[in-house]
Amino acid sequence: MQFSTWRDNHKIILSIITFKIKGTKMTGHAFFQKGKIGITLLLLLFSAQNTFAQSSVRANLDGAYFQGADSNYYLEVYYSIADAVFAEIQTKNNKAEAGIVFNLVITRDDSVWATKVWKVEKTIADSTLAQSQNSVVDALRYVANRPGKYNVKLYTRAMDISGYPDSAQVEIEIPDPVATEIELSDIVFSSKIGRATKKSNPVFTKSGYEVVPNPASLFGESSPIIYFYFEAYDLSRKLLGDKYKVYCRIENSNGYEIEGTGKAFRTKKKMGETAVEMGTKIISKLPSGTYSFIYGIADIDEKILAKRKKAIYIYNPSIPLAEKTGLTMADVGDRSFVDLYRQGNTELDVEFDKMIYLVDKPEKQIYKNLTATKAKADYLKEIWIKTAAKQSMVGSVYRFIYLKRITEANFKFKSVFKDGWKSDRGRVYTLFGPPYEVERFPNSTQTIPYEIWTYSSIHGQGGVTFIFSDKTGFKKYEQIHSTLIGELQEPDWQRLIIKGVSSDYTTNPFQN
Template sequence: MKKFFILLSLVNLLFSNGMAQQIKANFSYSTFYSPTNESYLETYLYFNGNSLKYKLNSNNNWQATVEVTYIFKQGDKIVDFKKYNIQSPEATDSNAVKVNFYDQQRIALSNGKYDFEISLRDLNLSEKSFSTTQEIEIDYKVDEIQLSDITLIESFKKSETKNILTKSGYDLMPYASDFFPEDFEKMLFYVEVYNTEKVLAKDEPFLINYFIESFESKQIVGSYRGFKRETPKTVNPLLTSFDIQKLPSGNYNLVVEIKNKENKTITLKKVFFQRSNPSANELLISDDYVNSFVAVISPAELEEYIKSTSPISTQIELNFAKNQLSNKDPELMRQYFYNFWLTRNSSNPEEEWKKYKELVKTAETEFSTSIKKGYETDRGRIFLKYGKPNTLTEMKNETSTYPYEIWHYYGIEGRSNVKFIFYSPDIVSNDYPLLHSTLPGEIYNAQWKVELHKRTNQPRDLNETKPRDYMHDRTDEFFTLPR
């Protein structure tokens, strides 16, 4: 299950038409593969009923109607298109609290990368729709053991009649968010394993392992792990849950992996989620900071050090740090800073800080400007969060574009072939804002080529995604084949 992190991940998507009333909806999607050799995408939309405009319908009841449009593009070609209206449950009283409602669609898509555009419009407001685009990839093979996306589940029941919610004999109601507030006691999830009967011998055993790991350290959290022994089938489904009553607030990954009889990991998938659980947070607070490395840090240094952790902080940590920096209590700041590194390396938090501190120094040397610290710049943030790129293409003297850099990572965050494009629209400074990225959760800009060429090419169309051709322009080449 994946979200449009426009961002952030978290993580819920807020569609706004810029007017007084907003459409509020959580959106997520998962990809699957059917035994008929057909891959497909499932979309999940969960609407906040009170965010919509209601009007009287033919039954003399109050009802909202939302127009939903999905467009799938490869380059300039529209590969698939779906447009439909979704109606809310009817209400007899216009002043009553409007119930939330849900929509799910299945769309057959072949393997490949797509620019997926989603648009929402409240038809009772008759305003222009709001659209956003995210790159998605489908890559299911017929001769390899693979996993579907992991789908978070709100509830399930035995299926009586097959319908769009039905999988493996159950009706599954997806949970179209990755935020789990304190009142959630369980996290349900569903995943499918494909092609085991094609790759493994008949009755050859394998394991489906599943666990919760820290998003930051990638370490398994406590006893949040389980497994299921299986033998080859056309599809091996897994529907299970974790009790998360004692899971502290924080950012996590839910991970599912397949291991063969030699205990070798064949494939894995993970999905991000965020937990808010203040009652469990006391378990994480440590008083060891009193005699630790933070005890000798001056208040001024401590303030700067806390600020420098922003690129790798969770949203909860950012909020907490903001409060500490505002209150300026040295002891609380020391406690926060110590616990920040303790959660990332419980055996040696000081060593973890020292390694990061060296990276902060590198970011300061390479990316700082006259008004920004290195970690405050986009390049510094990406460097500190994801590390040094595997390849870096730097172009400062192309006549048709602003100076730009393409950072290429072979693999980060479970994604392969990830690229970031930074550019210098003011040409002279060392500040290169992030223009476009292929990593979900970072800036996605379908018009990045046009923006990059605005130095010499003003677009004729607001929706234009390709600038005019220029002699010796190698932007496409460098982006497609980084070096």
């Protein structure tokens, strides 16, 4: 099936749909005037007869909005329904064909804004539907002349079988533009992206590419690669140079970045005010679950200028889930650490790795010798409480702050060399938080790039500074000096930023 673009111009919309029900040819008129005819009238074709109740015929539904060159917005509605659903209908109606009638209703400000009714049929000759892993996938595109919340509801009903209609619902929000901000479209998760051809469905075509949506946002064993597409508008509102970075990462339910899915940043050249962004993420090794897909635009220094997120679902039954502890509140003791005790062995190991700046070699060896989940959780709790006490803080509060800084450091300082929190700047940020002041000195004819971080006070010592330099020219900033007692100190650090002068060390000796 192929759908044409519909335009809502505040006038009467008329749709005439012809289909067959129980051998009788019928014509349904979905006729309404926006704001005057209620949703009830739009469901007349879905009377109590000819319905399907015993089994679900709910479609997967998704949507997105984009800006057009004509200053209008475009709403796109995507739906899919598996061939197996048609196979079940065939079994129940004992006929050679199976059909589903769709009724789409879009409301805005509690008034009907657009509607459409259509049907999709499959015959028994459509190749073993019951064994098919395929789905019917299609889309509709509308023009919207102003921002707002658009509630999209898709009613589905199997033909020739009694019951009640099923439905799916999604909300598409077009935000009010902010004159000083970069605007991001919704993101489309796709099962395939390629150059558009004459055979491409026009409604799947964007900027010369065919983007076939995955309305279920479900990936995994049979779809190990996530294809994605989004657009960014008014880039000059934040970007000053001719280059920027596309930002995409996957986070777990705790807000931590999932590693092994691909780079978070990708450098692009600014070609105009609008950017079309496409890419992939590999999720073949992720266990089943719900994740967040974070996307946006950053400057060349990887400062996030605009970002959004969307839920994505992974089904990988062959990948084992994180081991559960099965511990009770009696095991936890301190209720403030309950989420720590809910973690399995793998998650506890990851958390301990992130505590590298807090533990010494004997403590590392002790943890390495632990095997029981509760023993590991108890030991981590002990370290958190002990470390927090040195700063007159509660253990669980310090743990939250520390892990939050880890996440922020990954955003701010990640490079092609290592995760952001593992870099020199990431270490300082994780231990002491954001500095009071940052002075950035770019590359010049005499000096290499360097930064001076100033903290008003650390451990009672006032006016603390850290100096980081980019000796390689690849944004790999390394600490070369600090005034904090116990940190690397090089009083003659100015000599190290002069071009052509190398330091006497290659790594920060205070990095564990």
